[in-house]
Amino acid sequence: MKLVVAGTGYVGLVAGVCFAEKGHDVTCVDVDENKVKLMESGVSPIYEDGLEELMQKNYAAGRLHYTTDYRAAYQKPDAIFIGVGTPEQPDGSANLSYIATVCRQIAENVEQDCLVVVKSTVPVGTNDHVEQFIQDFLVRKELHIEVASNPEFLAQGSAVHDTMQAARIIIGTESEEAEKKLREIYEPFGLPIVAMNRRSAEMTKYACNDFLALKISYMNDIANLCELIGANIDDVAKGMSYDARIGANFLKAGIGYGGSCFPKDTKALKFQAQKAGYQLRTVEAAVDVNTEQKTKLFAKASNRMISFERLKVAVLGLAFKPGTDDLREAPSLDNVALLLESGADIYAYDPVAEDNFQKKYPQGQHGKGTITYVSDIDEALQDANICFVFTEWKEIRDVKPERFTALMRTPLVYDGRNIYSLKAMADAGVEYYSVGR
Secondary structure, rough: OOOEOOOOOOOHHHHHHHHHHOOEEEEEOOOOOHHHHHOOOOOOOOOOOOOHHHHHHHHOOOOOEEEHHHHOOOOOEEEEOOOOOOEOOOOOOOOOHHHHHHHHHHHHHHHOOEEEEEEOOOOOOOHHHHHHHHHHHHHOOOOEEEEEEOOOOOOOOOOOHHHOOOOOOEEEOOHHHHHHHOOOHHHHHHEEEEEEHHHHHHHHHHHHHHHHHHHHHHHHHHHHHHHHHHHHHHHHHHHHOOOOOOOOOOOOOOOHHHOHHHHHHHHHHHHHHHHOOOOHHHHHHHHHHHHHHHOOHHHHHHHHHHOOOOEEEEEEEOOOOOOOOOOOHHHHHHHHHHHHHHOOOOEEEOOHHHHHHHHHOOOEEOOOOOEEEOHHHHHHOOOOEEEOOOOHHHHHHOOHHHHHHHOOOOOEEEEEEOOOOHHHHHHOOOEEEEEOO
C-alpha cells in the first residue's frame, strides 16, 4: 500500500522504515529540510540499533522516501500515520498542537478517501476530536476520511525489534472498513492483532505504560525499605520473578525511570483522571516515588561528604537507559544539576549521549562547578574523589572493581543501577553504595 507517515521521531521514523521493510511504499514527512537531507543520505537523526541499515536498504530499493512537501504527500495515499510528538505541558496534560497541525494539513490537501491512523500517544477521546477536526477543515467534503487509533509500544534502544516482532498490534477503529484496511497493512508482519474501539485502544497504551511505571516504582519503594531493614532487593526480586503472576521483567531497582514515555504518560493519565473527577492514587504514588528516587544517591553522598566543592566527580552514563541517546527525564540531569550547584568538577562519560548532553550543559563552567566530557572511562575515574553511575551501558558494566581502586583518589562509588557485585567491590577495597542492597 501507499503509506505516508507524519513525523520522523522515534515513533514516526521507526514505523515508516519498518512499513517499508515489509513491502509498503512509504513517504515520511517532516518540517525540517536539513533533517530530510540527513535521512536521504542514510543517516538516522536518532540513535537506534539497526535503524540506519534498514533506512539505507529501503531508500535504495525505492520503497522509502522523505519530504517536507506535505501538500503533495497527503494527496493520494491509502493511509496516513501520524507519529508526531505530544509533549507534556506544565500541568501534566498532553500538548496536541502538532497533531492539530498535521490534521489540518491533511484536510486541506487530501484528494481521495483515506484512513488517518494516530500512532502518537494521545489522551482518551482524542481521536474522536481528530476525526471531527479533519471534517471541519476538509476541502473536498465528498471524501470519506476515517480516523483509527494504532498506539505504539516500542522501547527506545530496541525500537526496530519491538516493531518488527511486537507482542501484538493494537488497532482501534469505529468501522469494519477501517479495521480491514489496518489488518491488510499489518498482514506482512505476521503478528497477533487485537482489535477494539478507538477509546479502548487509546486507553490500552496508557494502561500498559503506567502499569510498567508502577512496577518500577513499587520495586524502588521496596528497595528503599530493604536498605533500612537489612534485606537485599536483588534476592527479593529473584524470589518474586519465579511467580508467573508477577513475571521477571521490570523488577530491577535503581534510581528511577526516565525517557519519553513513562514520565509523560503517568502524568498525562493522572491529569485525565483528575479532569474526569477521579483520583488515580496508584499512578500518583508511582510519580511521587520516581521523583524522589532520582536523587536518592546524591542525598546519600551528600551525607557522606563534607562538601562537593572542587572535588573531581566521575559520572558514568548520561542517557536515561542504554541503547539510546535520549536524555528526556534522565536521572543524570537531576544529579548533574545538583552536583554543579554544589561546586563539583564533573568528568562525564557516555558512549552515545554526550552530544545531546552538551546541548544542555556545554563543557566548562556552570555556576560553582564545571563539567568536562571524556571519551574514556579511565580518564573520568583518574584521581576522582567520587563516582556516580547513572546508566548501565555495557562499557560501564564491564569495569572491573579493581579499576576503581587503582584509578580513583578515593574509591567511593554510588551506583544507581546496581551493576556491580557487593562482594567483588568490597574485596577490591571499594566503598560502594547501591540501591536496596
